[in-house]
Each structure stands twice: as C-alpha cells, then as structure tokens.
Amino acid sequence: MKIVIMGCGRVGGLLAGMLDEAGHQVTVIDVDSWSFRWLPRSFNGKALVGDGTDVETLRTAGIEEADAFVTTTQGDNRNVMAAQAAKHIFKVPKVVCRIYDPLREELYKSLGLETMSPTKIGANVLMNIVLGKGG
Amino acid sequence: MYILVVGGGKVGYFLSLALLSEGHEVLIIEQDSNKCKVIAEDLGSVVMRGDGCEIRTLEDAGANRADLLVAVTHRDEVNLVACQAAKHRFGVKRTIARISNPKNEALFKLLGIDVTISSTNLILEHIEEKLPAHSMSHLLTLEDGNLEIVEVNVLSDSLVAGKKVSDIVLPAKSLICLIINTAKGAQVPTGSSIVGAGDHIIAVTQPEHEAELRAALTGQTG
Numbered sequence: 001m002k003i004v005i006m007g008c009g010r011v012g013g014l015l016a017g018m019l020d021e022a023g024h025q026v027t028v029i030d031v032d033s034w035s036f037r038w039l040p041r042s043f044n045g046k047a048l049v050g051d052g053t054d055v056e057t058l059r060t061a062g063i064e065e066a067d068a069f070v071t072t073t074q075g076d077n078r079n080v081m082a083a084q085a086a087k088h089i090f091k092v093p094k095v096v097c098r099i100y101d102p103l104r105e106e107l108y109k110s111l112g113l114e115t116m117s118p119t120k121i122g123a124n125v126l127m128n129i130v131l132g133k134g135g
Numbered sequence: 136m137y138i139l140v141v142g143g144g145k146v147g148y149f150l151s152l153a154l155l156s157e158g159h160e161v162l163i164i165e166q167d168s169n170k171c172k173v174i175a176e177d178l179g180s181v182v183m184r185g186d187g188c189e190i191r192t193l194e195d196a197g198a199n200r201a202d203l204l205v206a207v208t209h210r211d212e213v214n215l216v217a218c219q220a221a222k223h224r225f226g227v228k229r230t231i232a233r234i235s236n237p238k239n240e241a242l243f244k245l246l247g248i249d250v251t252i253s254s255t256n257l258i259l260e261h262i263e264e265k266l267p268a269h270s271m272s273h274l275l276t277l278e279d280g281n282l283e284i285v286e287v288n289v290l291s292d293s294l295v296a297g298k299k300v301s302d303i304v305l306p307a308k309s310l311i312c313l314i315i316n317t318a319k320g321a322q323v324p325t326g327s328s329i330v331g332a333g334d335h336i337i338a339v340t341q342p343e344h345e346a347e348l349r350a351a352l353t354g355q356t357g
Contacts, residue, residue, distance in 0.1 A: 053212055055238050077188055077212035080219075085242050103190040104216070107224055 006052030007073030013038025068094040141187030142208035187217040198225035291332040294354040301326030306347035313337035
C-alpha cells in the first residue's frame with residue numbers, strides 16, 4: 001500500500017518504520033526535519049519537510065495516489081483539518097485521524113472520520129490494569 | 136443576536152467592539168489570560184477564558200443559543216474546528232471563519248463553513264485591481280448561487296478585441312452581461328455587439344470556471 005503519515009513524533013516515526021518494514025511504500029511529513037530522528041535507521045521510505053495542513057504539501061507527498069493517510073501530529077485541530085482534506089478533497093480510501101480530546105474525537109467520528117483517541121484508549125488500559133483485569 | 140467570537144486578538148477585539156456598539160450580545164473566547172484581562176477592562180465582562188475548539192468551553196459559552204460563531208484566530212485549523220463544533224454539536228446556524236492560507240478556502244467551503252474571509256486574498260484583489268497585468272478582477276461573490284461577477288479590461292492585444300460577442304467561446308456557466316465603453320457607456324450586449332480594445336466587460340461565472348474565462352477573454356492563463 002501507498003501510505004502517507006503526517007507528523008513524525010514517537011508514534012508517527014514508529015508507525016512509519018513498522019509499515020515500511022512490512023513492505024509498504026511510506027511517506028512521512030513533518031514541519032521539522034529534526035523530528036525524522038524518530039524514524040528507524042533502516043527506514044526506506046520518504047521523509048518530507050512540510051506542513052501537512054497545506055494541500056500542496058499533501059500533493060507533493062503523493063496524496064493523490066495514496067491508499068491510506070494517517071495523522072499523528074500533536075495538534076488535534078491540525079490532524080482533523082488534514083484528515084478532512086485527504087478524505088473530502090483527495091478521496092483517499094482510508095483516512096485515520098488521531099485526536100487526543102475524547103469529546104472532539106466523538107464529534108469527528110459522528111461526522112464520518114475514522115478516529116483514534118489515545119487518551120481514551122490509554123485511560124481504559126490503565127483502569128483495567130489498576131483493577132487487575134489485565135492490559 | 137448572540138454572537139460568539141473565537142479569538143481575542145486584534146481582529147476579535149475590534150470586531151467585538153463594533154458588534155457590541157450595534158447592540159449585539161457578544162462573548163469572546165480567548166485562551167490567553169493577559170488578553171482576557173485587557174478585553175475585560177476595555178469592553179466589560181464579554182470575555183471567557185478557554186479554548187474555542189473544546190466542546191465543554193463552547194457549552195459553557197452557551198453555544199446552543201448562539202445565532203452566529205465567528206472564528207478569527209490566526210490559526211486556520213483552530214477556526215475550522217471551532218466552526219465545525221459549533222455547527223454540528225450545538226446547531227449554530229451560521230459560522231464565519233477567518234483564513235490565512237487562501238488554499239484553505241475550498242476545503243472550508245466543502246466542509247460547510249458558511250463564510251470564509253481570507254485577508255490574504257482581500258489584499259491581493261486590491262493589488263490586482265491596480266495592475267494592468269491582471270486584467271481580470273473580482274467584483275462580487277454570490278455565496279448561495281456559487282457565482283461570481285468579474286470585470287475584465289480588454290487590452291489592445293486581447294484575444295477578444297474586435298470580436299463579435301457571438302464569436303467568443305466562453306466556458307460553461309459563464310455569461311457576458313455588460314460591455315462598458317468609455318464613449319458609449321454601459322450596454323447589455325447582443326450576439327452582434329463588438330468588443331473593442333479599452334472596453335470593460337462585466338461577466339458572470341462560477342469560481343471553478345474563472346481561470347478558463349480569464350483565458351478566453353484575455354489569453355492569460357495565470
């Protein structure tokens with residue numbers, strides 16, 4: 001699959017490396033080239049410096065041919081904006097959007113985005129561990 | 136009207152001042168405590184500290200009874216999310232977003248933001264009006280009909296100079312409605328009217344056909 005990832009932090013970098021190793025064609029975008037240190041040394045995909053909320057940057061990253069787009073920046077609003085551009089302008093078949101804020105996640109899920117809230121998932125996992133129900 | 140203003144910077148401040156003086160009920164949502172203090176001192180208790188993208192903040196601000204939300208922070212993505220949350224979560228009828236990157240205009244429209252104001256485009260349009268190289272300028276955008284009215288200055292080397300209106304090939308959904316000649320004044324053209332160098336053409340088109348219309352009337356593609 002051709003996959004574009006926006007945001008190369010701990011999660012974005014790790015995900016990019018994992019997908020690359022699994023044989024996918026990965027392009028990762030970040031506003032700061034220093035973030036690419038999170039990519040594994042073995043990374044064979046493309047790393048592009050740019051703002052993923054700008055449609056031109058997305059085009060350069062190959063969004064028009066992409067099978068999937070994942071947003072993993074620290075900013076919920078940036079993630080939501082870029083994900084909606086990918087879904088509604090570029091018609092990317094699979095768009096996944098990370099949203100920390102659970103209430104905002106609910107809103108965008110109801111608007112048809114495929115969303116993931118690490119806050120909600122993390123809290124649930126921790127609760128289960130605390131209550132001895134396993135991770 | 137009850138109007139929520141997201142962002143208490145310069146634009147939000149002066150916008151609220153004008154809206155208050157017109158008798159509207161206004162609440163500014165601003166994150167920065169110093170800005171909040173200044174606004175409260177100057178305009179009274181019309182400011183709430185918080186993030187206008189947070190559902191809870193909007194709830195506390197009474198978004199469910201707001202008639203209008205205007206998002207004027209300097210961040211396009213913040214303005215988008217504030218408008219979408221207001222519209223879809225609280226049923227706010229009308230949302231207006233300020234845009235810095237003109238390329239975002241299409242996305243915001245597509246996502247149902249009612250009005251977008253791009254200061255970059257506004258300034259650019261004023262510059263274009265003064266430059267002969269840009270011989271086509273916007274006069275008016277009709278939001279509901281997805282139509283715009285443009286003015287084209289016919290230069291002597293223009294493709295259409297000396298042509299009959301019926302011989303000009305226009306893009307879809309475009310119409311020449313007025314030809315303004317310095318000597319003869321404004322005339323509603325017929326098919327046999329001739330476009331002369333120095334005339335001004337007033338035409339109606341759709342935003343997506345604007346570039347084609349420009350090319351058809353001026354020969355410029357940029």
